[in-house]
Amino acid sequence: MIKKLNNKGMTAIEILIxxxxxxxxxVSMYNGISGLKTRxxxxxxxxxxxxxxxxxxxxxxxDLIKVGLTAVQSESMVELGKPVGYRVILTLRDGSRRIxxxxxxxxxxxxxxxxxxxxxxxxxxxxxxxxxxxxxxxPEGNLTEYPLPDLGHxxxxxxxxxxxxxxxxxxxxxxxxxxxxxxxxxxxxVLSHPDLASKHSIDIVSPISS
Numbered sequence: 493m494i495k496k497l498n499n500k501g502m503t504a505i506e507i508l509i510x511x512x513x514x515x516x517x518x519v520s521m522y523n524g525i526s527g528l529k530t531r532x533x534x535x536x537x538x539x540x541x542x543x544x545x546x547x548x549x550x551x552x553x554x555d556l557i558k559v560g561l562t563a564v565q566s567e568s569m570v571e572l573g574k575p576v577g578y579r580v581i582l583t584l585r586d587g588s589r590r591i592x593x594x595x596x597x598x599x600x601x602x603x604x605x606x607x608x609x610x611x612x613x614x615x616x617x618x619x620x621x622x623x624x625x626x627x628x629x630x631p632e633g634n635l636t637e638y639p640l641p642d643l644g645h646x647x648x649x650x651x652x653x654x655x656x657x658x659x660x661x662x663x664x665x666x667x668x669x670x671x672x673x674x675x676x677x678x679x680x681x682v683l684s685h686p687d688l689a690s691k692h693s694i695d696i697v698s699p700i701s702s
Contacts, residue, residue, distance in 0.1 A: 534687055540641040541663075541683065545694050548638050552592065552629055556677075556698035560585035564677045564700060566670045569593065574616070576624070578668055580679065581632075585701070589632045592696075594681055596665045597624035599658055605651055620650045622658040625665045627681065627694075640665070643685055662686055675700045 563583035569576050577595040584590065599622045600612035608619050623645075628635040644662035667682040681694040 537643045537663075537685060537688060540643060541692050544638070544641050545692070548627060548629070548694060549696060551636075552590075552696050553698070555584060555590055556582070556696070559588075561677060561698045561700050562702065564672050566672075569595070578670065580670060582677075591628070591630065591632050591635055592679070593628040593635065594665065594668050595624055595626045595628070596668060597621070598664070599623040599660050600648070601660050603648060608651065620652070620656065620658050623661045623664065625661065625663070640683070644687075666691060672700065 561582060562585050565581040565583075567579050567581075569579050576597050577593060580592040580594075582590040582592065598615070598617060600608070600617045600619050602608045602611040602619070611617075612619050612621075626637055626639045628637045630636045640661070640663050642661065642663070646660045646662075647657040648660060650656045650658065663683060663685045665681060666684040667680075669680045669682075671678045676697065677700050678695070678697045683692045683694070685692075
């Protein structure tokens, strides 16, 4: 006697289990690809930072080592009554001078009107101010600007209702420290980025000889 085949097909439970398994596989694949992309992006950011640091420090250290440093004077840069960075005047052994300027202007990072007071007004930042981070170096009157590499940025709409925007960069100059103790000139420029676990710094060090 021939038995009839079961033509009921897949049950609802079987369909649900299949769907769950497929969903888990898809999510796992997405997480793997996303993680790989993130690692590649971070590696690219680090390479850009290393290239930038090497270029800048080589140009400065070449002058300080090959010619020699005899005097250092540092001062704050001020525009419209507000500090915008630091200027370091380096006098070399041949009597020439080199200028190192670090521009450090933080923009307003508030993304809506409710955040303006806490993030901008209290800190004295104009609500429509963009980030302005750069380093300039060269002979007096002929500086070369070394703008920070753009490792991501955000365009924020102006709060006055106009169509203008201002820019907030992910890579920022977080801290600047200048020291001339014990006849050793050193400047550390600390860079920070939200996607990089540690801060990166540009370090210039040179003896000051009389």
